[in-house]
Amino acid sequence: MALDPTLDRLIRDIPKVELHLHIEGTLEPEMVFELAARHGVALPHSSVGALRAAYEFGDLQSFLDLYYAGCDVLRDESDFHAMALAYFERAHRDGVIHAELFFDPQTHTGRGVPMEVVIGGLRRAMDDARSRYGITSELILCFLRHLPEEDAFATLDQALPFLDQLVGVGLDSGERGNPPSKFERVFAAARSHGLRPVAHAGEEGPASYVREALDLLGAERIDHGVRCVEDDGLVERLVRDQVALTACPLSNIKLRVFPEMEQHNLVALLRRGLRVTVNSDDPAYFGGYIAANFRAVARALPIGAADVLRLCENAARAAFVPDAARADLLARIRGAVH
Template sequence: MSRLVEDLPKTELHLHIEGSLEPSMVMELARRNNVDFPHATETELLATYEFDNLAGFSKVYQSSSRVLRTERDFNELTQAYMRRVRQDNVRHVEIAFAPQGASSRGVDPVMALEGVLAGFEEAKAEHGMTGGIIIGCQRHRGIDDAMRMLDQVRPYRDRIMAIGLASLEVGNPPSIYRRLFEEARELGWKAVAHAGEEGPPEYIWEAIDILKVDRIDHGVRCEEDPALMRRLAEQQIPLTVCPLSNVYLKVFPTLERHNVARLLRAGLCVTINSDDPPYFGGYVNENYIQSQAALGLGDAELVQLARNSFVGSFMDDTERQRHLADIDAVWLRHAGEAAPAHVQN
């Protein structure tokens, strides 16, 4: 693994906590909660991790998520993710949790949120991390269900960082959720939305102009619209790109065909994230390493991606500047180590 990638401080801004469920934990929770699970072993479960598109992935995701039944489960899941990602020198995480997913499985969404919040605070203290929780709206369930979900989590307004829009994009444009995002902003939350993954560039425009989002999740189809590219570059609206996820879900046929390097070189505020790492081949560092190898990213570009991850985060500016200074120190050290030794005659 690249020492530079290992040493660079990073954030993770695009992570679905239910999607961080490792196969070993799936099997453990299925036994603990007496869930009638369709796979007897991890090997059988892993054999299902081949997806033709987002809809195919969602079926497997929902099946595995059925093992999450108790507050303890959600607490342990959150702590396990943060413990693992800290190994990648991730210092700040903004993770999405979908209460509607819990409700659809017959699980009390408030109880589940309590577990995520408790696990999050315990892990932050243990690992010296910062971050926040994004409440993810599952867009395929419609606006009425989204508004009911918002009412359920409203009492936690001071413990939630942002509202998000996720799940199946095609046929579910961001504009449907204007009212949800307006009310969330009244609660003082930031806003993010999946747009331009499988959906067209128009969804990115809607997310920016109608939902008033602070950043775009994925956004890779922006390249199809030169005017949108210019706007994203000029306004430095962050994109939380997930390269390995995009390949696993056939947004791009191979990592070598991915456009994250082109977007970065066009001046967009691109960040690299893992999305749902056990399903898509790796956590944050693996996304950096494989992207560098496939796309010829230079060391300076890796540093820029790490810097972008803090610039695009919702942390306060004092904390952000501290981390950016640490990145500069890492880069200076690596640049010095890479320089040839001076030879005296």
């Protein structure tokens, strides 16, 4: 349905906090080809258009196969810097004022790209984004759940020299057959080093994975979490404890978690009192950055200005920032509607 112009302006103008963004998932096809040419990487697609046309996914795994292949063009620090800075440029246009970036070091270290190259390029872009656009940001290292626990421990060991540059750890990749319990010990180790835990759960996996993420990993936020509704007791707990759900509407449609946006449960979750937020996940693959996600929801579901404000406030409250910074984020968000 058509989007009300007043609501559209609010979505455009309101300051936003993004909590569920895979930086490798911002690698647009044009940059894939640019970096492939720079490094002499052969691509299986003949053109930018052909690559973009391949972005039709039957499920999460079919997306991940293409996602990991695309990462092969990331070879040196300048590549990671260029990719992240391109995200921040788009985020600035969308009104993002704080972002917490997921990155998948195993995707790169497994190809021989050192941890310091990955983090160095990303942090340089984060510094540039702050100086150019005023965007603050944090970095969250994610473990790939389809790989063994010992790989995650090795990755954590490689990350220890960079602890001052990381705010947390996460868990991503294919949920099916890879429950959070598989990583209980490595998350305990990460928490002992002061890293704040989050985890993907309840996207393709069942509501029980959300419980495991909370109980066994100590997750402070649940990434996706839309299947929590399968367990009323879990929903009550999430409401009581105000655990944020970092929902990604366009991703959920693209990966067929919901058949169409009109059937997404984001508004229903919001009405039940859950601290749900809107994010873009892997926007280069799923058809839109954070403002496009807000607009897609607003076109398909019954939300108004108060709901947009609440979604943005929820994200600010769930951000891993000091209390003074959180108060500033909230003031800037509220200032857009008063």
